[in-house]
Amino acid sequence: MFDLSGKSAIVTGSTRGIGRAVAQGLIAQGARVVISSEDAADTARVAAELGMPGQACDVTDEAALDALVARAEAELGGLDILVCNAGITGKPGPFAELDMADYARVLAINLTSQVSLCNRALPRIAARGGGSVILISSLSGLRGNGRINAYALSKAGVAQLARNLAVEWGPKGVRVNAIAPGFIATELSAPLLADEAFMARRMAMTPLRRPGTPEEIAGTAVFLASPAGGFVTGQNLVVDGGTLITDGS
Template structure:
């Protein structure tokens, strides 16, 4: 049910954190994965460590996205899975005080790049008889927040993008779903993990009383990419330890 042997995949932002965990999990299940990030050194290092092709890719560069898809299809003879994981948080703050240049960059990386990559990748997936696209959304796109502005807005857009693309591509057997992680223990969340007051408050709002791990998000991605998730499309799979459903008591 979870076998991905012979499948070709792209995972953007796959040199660390959730992206790397997803790439490793897909490889464990038999897939071949092109590793990519905007950092050439990181991409080369992780590519060598995982024994997979790597390609530097700035997801805001349409030509770089096109090269990523062309390289993958050339390397693997086709494409079956695309995971749009690359993203940034941007500057925290209210919309009233927002830096519009930062806002534009967050939307470009977190949302527009996913539209462009899917437009390039999904025809190749359809040509193989079908497959899976997984878009990285966030719990922040499902709740109001006074400090997470452009990021939350972009992630809400990603979940809607998954629904729209699922309708558009479903007749060609291409499934499109989103994953919305909650608070995950990664290198980027290190400062928050070290903030005792924040962690006490946030874990009290999480029924499982702990942060998630990148591997737990990767497990959800494997499910969505594999035959186990073959009848699932247009969904936003929330992996958050129960934070969304609790009243904090």
């Protein structure tokens, strides 16, 4: 039920952290994956390590998105799975102190780029008889947040994008879902992992009392991409160790 043999995929932001784990998870189940990030050297290195094609792509560049989809079709013969993972946190702080240029960049990378890439990819996935699109949202898009406001706003938009696209493309056999990770141990979260006060507070709010791993997000993505998730669409699947539902006990 989790077999992806013969399937072709794009994973954006797939040179490290969650994106790389997702790409590796899809590959382990038999998929061919175009590795992508905005850094050409990182993209080439990771693509070589995984034995997959690589295509550098700034997701805010329309021409680069065209080239990314074209590379998947040229190298893999088509497209069945799209994972929109590329994103940035932006500058922390309350809305009252918002840097509007930073706000615009966060929204452009985290949300607008997903709309643009989906507009290019979904018709191609539908033409292959259907497939799966996975958008990476965040727990922060489901809770109030006083520090990463633009990020949280963009990720709430991603979850709504999944619902809208699921309605639009479901009749054509394309399933669209979002994943909302909680606190995941990655290179980017290393400073927080080293902050004892933060970790004590955050783990007290998490029933499983530990951070998640990129591989656990990858497992969720494999489920959504595979026949096992074949009747799941329009969902924002929360993978957070229980942080969203806890009363802090």
